[in-house]
Amino acid sequence: MEGSGGSGPRVLVVGAGLAALGAAQRLRAAGHLHLLEARARAGGRICTRPFGSGLAELGAHWIHGPSEGNPVFRLASCYGLLGPSAAEEENQQVEAGGHPLLPSVTYGSSGKVLSPELVNSTRAIFSDLLDSTHVFLHADGLPAPSVGQYLRAEIARLAPTWEGDENTKQLRLAILNACFKLECCISGTHSMDLVALGPFREYTTLPGLDCTFPGGYSSLPDRMLSALPKGTVLLNKPVRTISWQGSFREDGDMEKEFPVRVECEDGDSFLADHVIVTVPLGFLKERHQDFFQPPLPERKAEAIRCLGFGTNNKIFLEFEQPFWDPDYQLLEVVWEDESPLAEPSTDLEANWFKKLIGFVVIQPPEQYGHVLCGFIAGKESEYMETLSDAEVLSTLTRVLRTLTGNPQLPAPRSILRSRWHSAPYTRGSYSYVAIGSSGEDIDVLAQPLPEDASDPRPLQVLFAGEATHRTFYSTTHGALLSGWREAERLNDLYGATEPPCPTP
Template sequence: MVEVGAHWIHGPSRGNPVFQLAAEYGLLGEKELSEENQLVETGGHVGLPSVSYASSGARVSLQLVAEMATLFYGLIDQTREFLHAAETPVPSVGEYLKKEIGQHVTGWTEDEETRKLKLAILNSFFNLECCVSGTHSMDLVALAPFGEYTVLPGLDCTFSKGYQGLTNCMVASLPEDTVVFEKPVKTIHWNGSFQEAAFPGETFPVSVECEDGDQFPVHHVIVTVPLGFLKEHLDTFFDPPLPAEKAEAIRKIGFGTNNKIFLEFEEPFWEPDCQLIQLVWDDTSPLEDAPPALQDAWFRKLIGFVVLPPFASVHVLCGFIAGLESEFMETLSDEEVLLCLTQVLRRMTGNPRLPAPKSVLRSCWHSAPYTRGSYSYVAVGSTGGDLDLLAQPLPADSAGAQLQILFAGEATHRTFYSTTHGALLSGWREADRLLSLWAPQVQQPRPRL
């Protein structure tokens, strides 16, 4: 069982509705539910690797990796302090990190080789942060609003039987045939007056037109499509077009690609207690802007591999790669990816006879037509206010029951964007909005976080 999409519950603790639901449905184990697990403060930072390989084939000192992690994550924490500052020294998180690292480098007293290795390790952490933020480069992520993203306590955990167990439980409470699948929507017509044969004499302000020609006249529609899809279809998906300021918010908010590459092995080449394998590319540095040589070097953006829990005799590594290199990877065949990563692993481990993986599976979120990427970030030129603007229902001057189009999805949650709990809360928010319109006297079924 592998997760091609969402992987972890980030911050599994009382303030996380995904964790709360998973607990209610009995989908988590004792360890995940333990008070101890819920109290861990990670600061949103990924744990340290179990082993770190350099592209020279040598192992990197984990002590040196820990030292660079302390520096890097300390600086990341500093970037969050600009939230309420009158102005920022530079526009982006990446520029701030590089400026600070540049100052640290002047104080390093080691030999040239060690200094270069430290920069290469830091470059690996930059690539990792690109995966976390779902961006090609931290230079694209706005510094001022970066601290608005809220990290919940709790040690990130997974569903042993997959995230789908959660959605299956949620859907099970719906009447049969409520959800229609394989029905792509072409255009949402709004501010109109549409008829439905089943309701003679009644008019509906919205009509959802599907690609097969079917029309669904409705009072309200909640749009939860990914921001990448909205960016691509902005001019055709809404009729009339969205108000200028909402369209501008959609253009400005960042939306990048973070992909997974799963490699299945006959036998593990890693130690039994290994959890995370880091790849460090020699002679790379965050202080040097190397243009992505996609054809020959896309794999250098790969941060390494998470070791998935062994299942029977199945041994799987899950690699993560973000940005333009990740999007280029989608254009390659499975065979090309498998061959390339076999060579990478042989080079990194220093074992030219390392057996090739027996199979590969990967996500392709950028080329997937209904996502066109993975998740959102607040890009340079945008603010948290743009996420709020995207979340505002239409028409904007609506009074009461005239609400027609409502917006939900991770990119509409100002402090939890990019997460499943942000997506869930945004859906509840819009459901509550409609409940308060149609049944204001009805008690909310659960406390809203």
């Protein structure tokens, strides 16, 4: 495999995120290979930035389920990018169910720490209800179209049976409402009412205690990039149009015909036998109609329309001194007057910050300084992107003073945040299976073009990225596997069967 020359087919990859780099890593059939990346950096939705005295992950944060079944974990281990605890056998066997297990404290909006017993017993109710959704996978009749509607109906049924006075019951509802917000962050959606109930449990969680990269998540794509021949990845090269089913020739070579031409926004164009498209679903939703010529088949366009793609942003705050107890790694937030059984506020300007689930304490402080990372999803998260750093910092200072009951709490000294919705080549964070869609739409999105298997020029346009993996959508490991999958499709087509390199 070479960046610019060699015998064999010409392959272009649109993007240079984990799916694209995974495809390049495994692609043995290509003679010419180029990755066209719109931004000035590789890595896609993996984005590590300096902050405080260390690093901040603006995109992917944890390896979810770091165990032998996770290719990102295996590759990172192979490259020596993980800390010693990630390799411990017992950590690889923990069933976290997709939720990072962190010692936590829960602040109520009245300025007091809430009873851990009440918080934990309420979270157990929510967890049990979430677990009960697995019975609806492939079921004929559903009690509700969405996860949110099902959970709320169950909560309404259970609430009258709870013990305690009215205040305790209201507090339990408020904690459950906070659980919904956390689930929105995990699912990358504005509301669990948008997430389809039937296919919800098709998403598969892997065992393992979620871990981070000591040198930053970007150390993984950086390492993969360094293994590619110089010149393979072209940065600042946004693609305008992918023309397929064509007969394109290069000037001066009338012999060879190519079915694919990729035109970039700077006027450059590239001819290829195959193109692997790894752009995010959010970009496809906005641009697919003018991005492909001829347009995508209706079935694929419909899958793009129906699948969900939401925003989950992070807000990093650096403090001179910590106000939190060093034993806690997660500061959770509960607005005590809220309930999942009440209509949520639609006044984003007044209430956007209430969608924050709380703050993860970035560890260890000796390496990173005193840094909190807040998580916020949905329309509120998108509204937050429109505000200035000063407005966000001022609002969150007020929120933290309210939660801690300390009106003198010093303001953070610096702020850094992600803006995935306004990023033009991303338009959000990751995919979910929305009402009106199913896992079959993910498979349709992953299908190469042309659809006709008897076409003499097969696999002209291939699709990879987290939104094309039926059971690991929304994850880095889903993205990596999808890139490997499409590389193997081309390897199989050309009979390139020698073992892949590197092998995790």
